[in-house]
Amino acid sequence: MQQPVNEPTFRQSVDVMFNRAVALMDLPPGLEQKIRVCNATYTVRFGVRLRGKIETFTGYRSVHSEHMEPVKGGIRFALSVNQDEVEALAALMTYKCALVEAPFGGSKGGLCVNPRDYDDHEMELITRRFAYELIKRDLIHPAQNVPAPDMGTGEREMAWIADQYQRMNTTDINGRACVTGKPLNNGGIHGRVEATGRGVQYALREFFRESADMEAAGMKGSLDGKRVIVQGLGNVGYHAAKFLSEDDGALITGIIEHDGALYSDTGLDVEAVRAWILGHGGVKDYPDASHTAEGAKVLEHDCDILIPAALEGVINLENAERIKAPLIIEAANGPITAGADEVLNAKGTVIIPDMYANAGGVTVSYFEWVKNLSHIRFGRMQRRQEEARHELIVRELERLDRHLGDAWSMTPNFKQKYLRGADELELVRSGLDDTMRIAYQSMREVWHGRSDVSDLRTAAYLVAIDRVASSYRAKGL
Numbered sequence: 001m002q003q004p005v006n007e008p009t010f011r012q013s014v015d016v017m018f019n020r021a022v023a024l025m026d027l028p029p030g031l032e033q034k035i036r037v038c039n040a041t042y043t044v045r046f047g048v049r050l051r052g053k054i055e056t057f058t059g060y061r062s063v064h065s066e067h068m069e070p071v072k073g074g075i076r077f078a079l080s081v082n083q084d085e086v087e088a089l090a091a092l093m094t095y096k097c098a099l100v101e102a103p104f105g106g107s108k109g110g111l112c113v114n115p116r117d118y119d120d121h122e123m124e125l126i127t128r129r130f131a132y133e134l135i136k137r138d139l140i141h142p143a144q145n146v147p148a149p150d151m152g153t154g155e156r157e158m159a160w161i162a163d164q165y166q167r168m169n170t171t172d173i174n175g176r177a178c179v180t181g182k183p184l185n186n187g188g189i190h191g192r193v194e195a196t197g198r199g200v201q202y203a204l205r206e207f208f209r210e211s212a213d214m215e216a217a218g219m220k221g222s223l224d225g226k227r228v229i230v231q232g233l234g235n236v237g238y239h240a241a242k243f244l245s246e247d248d249g250a251l252i253t254g255i256i257e258h259d260g261a262l263y264s265d266t267g268l269d270v271e272a273v274r275a276w277i278l279g280h281g282g283v284k285d286y287p288d289a290s291h292t293a294e295g296a297k298v299l300e301h302d303c304d305i306l307i308p309a310a311l312e313g314v315i316n317l318e319n320a321e322r323i324k325a326p327l328i329i330e331a332a333n334g335p336i337t338a339g340a341d342e343v344l345n346a347k348g349t350v351i352i353p354d355m356y357a358n359a360g361g362v363t364v365s366y367f368e369w370v371k372n373l374s375h376i377r378f379g380r381m382q383r384r385q386e387e388a389r390h391e392l393i394v395r396e397l398e399r400l401d402r403h404l405g406d407a408w409s410m411t412p413n414f415k416q417k418y419l420r421g422a423d424e425l426e427l428v429r430s431g432l433d434d435t436m437r438i439a440y441q442s443m444r445e446v447w448h449g450r451s452d453v454s455d456l457r458t459a460a461y462l463v464a465i466d467r468v469a470s471s472y473r474a475k476g477l
C-alpha cells in the first residue's frame with residue numbers, strides 16, 4: 001500500500017506516537033531519549049546457491065531495548081522488509097511486552113524475500129542460512145534474543161531455526177527456547193498458531209464488557225451481529241475472523257486480500273474463503289460474494305468493526321477521513337499512520353491499538369518459552385490431581401442427589417464437564433484471556449482516568465513507557 005509522500009515513515013510514526021505520550025509524563029532528563037532509540041540493528045547480506053547460481057539476500061535483526069532480556073520479536077519474510085520497518089516493529093515489541101507484562105525487551109527481524117518465489121527446499125536453505133548468521137552473533141539465543149513468526153513465516157520456519165540453533169549449540173539444554181511459534185512436536189505449545197487472532201477476539205470481548213467504552217464508539221449490545229471487515233486473511237486475520245464469527249456471532253461482511261476484496265452484506269463463510277485462498281492464491285473468482293479488484297477501497301465501507309490484519313500504513317492521510325467504522329482494532333502492526341490516527345481521533349473513531357490488540361502472539365510465545373525452559377508441558381503435574389479432587393465433590397453431590405431425590409439434582413453434563421482437569425490448551429487460553437483482560441484494564445484506567453488522555457493508544461504508551469522507565473530506574477540507569 002502506497003502511503004502519501006508527506007507522511008512520516010513507519011518508524012517516525014511510532015516516534016510521533018511515543019512523543020505524544022511522553023509529553024504527558026515526567027521522566028528524568030535523558031531517559032525519554034534512552035527509551036525511544038533503537039539500541040542496535042544488525043544488517044546481514046549472505047549468499048545461497050540456488051538453481052545453479054549464488055543469490056544474495058539482505059536481512060536485519062534489530063534490538064530496540066534490552067531493559068529486560070531476552071529480547072523478543074518476530075521474523076518477517078517479505079520483499080518490502082527494510083531497516084526502518086524492522087526498527088519500528090522492534091520498538092513496538094518493547095512497548096507491547098511491557099503492556100502485557102511479558103518479561104522481554106523488544107526486537108524484530110526481517111529478510112527481504114518473497115517466499116512465493118521459492119520452493120520448500122530453497123526456503124529451508126535460505127532460512128537456515130539467515131538463522132546461522134544471527135545465531136553466531138547471539139542474535140538468536142534462548143537467554144538473549146528469541147524470535148517468533150511474523151508475516152511470511154510460521155511454524156515451519158521456526159522449526160528450521162530451532163534445529164539450526166541446536167546443531168550449532170549441541171550441549172545447550174535450553175536450545176529449544178531459542179525461538180517460539182514452533183510446531184507442537186518440536187517444542188511448540190498448544191494454541192500458539194491461533195494466539196494472535198484469539199487475542200484479538202479476547203480484546204474485543206473485553207471492550208464489549210465496558211458500556212462506557214462502547215458508548216465512546218457510539219455502539220451498544222454485544223459482538224453478536226456486528227458487521228466486521230477484515231484486511232488480510234493470513235494467520236492473524238483468519239483466526240480473528242473465524243473466532244469472532246464462530247464463537248461470538250459477528251458477521252464478516254468484508255475480506256480484503258492482496259488481489260482484491262470480497263463483500264457480502266449477509267456475511268462471508270470464513271472457512272470457505274480461506275480454503276479458496278489456499279487453493280487459488282487469492283480471493284479472485286471466489287463464487288459466493290462480490291469481488292472488487294480495488295481491495296483497499298473496502299476499508300472505507302460501512303461496518304461496525306474494522307480489523308486491519310495485513311500491512312502497515314494502510315489507513316493514512318489519503319483515506320482516513322473516509323473510514324466509516326466507529327471501531328478499529330489494529331490486528332496488524334502499524335496499520336494506521338500517525339497522521340491518520342489524529343484524523344480518526346478527531347472524528348471520534350475508537351482505535352484499539354496494535355501494541356495491545358495483537359499482543360496475544362507474544363503472550364503465548366512467553367508461555368512456550370517458559371514451557372521450553374521448564375522442560376514440561378503445562379498441566380502435566382496437576383491435571384489428574386485436580387480431577388481426583390473434583391471427583392470427591394461430585395461423589396458427595398451424587399450422595400446428596402440420591403438422598404434428596406427430585407428436590408435437588410445436578411444439571412446434565414455437569415459431572416462430565418466438572419470432572420475434566422484442564423489440559424495445556426485450556427491453560428494457555430486462560431492465561432491469554434487473563435493477560436488481555438488485565439492489559440485492557442490498565443490502558444482503560446488511564447484513558448478514562450486522566451483528563452489529558454483521550455485515546456487508548458496514548459493510554460497504552462503511557463502504561464508501557466512507565467513500566468520500561470521503572471525497569472531502567474531500578475537498574476540505576
Ligand code: NAD
Pocket residue numbers: 001149150151152153196231232233234235236237256257258259295309310311312331332333334358359361362
Ligand atoms: P501472514 O503472512 O500470515 O498474513 C498476511 C496476509 O495479508 C496474507 O494473507 C496476505 O496475502 C495478505 N496481504 C498481503 N498484502 C495485502 C494487501 N495489500 N491487502 C490485503 N491483504 C494483503 O501474516 P500474519 O502473521 O497474519 O501477520 C499480519 C500482521 O499481524 C503483521 O502486521 C504482523 O506484524 C502482525 N502480527 C502477527 C503476529 C503473529 O503471531 N503472526 C503477531 C503479532 C502481530
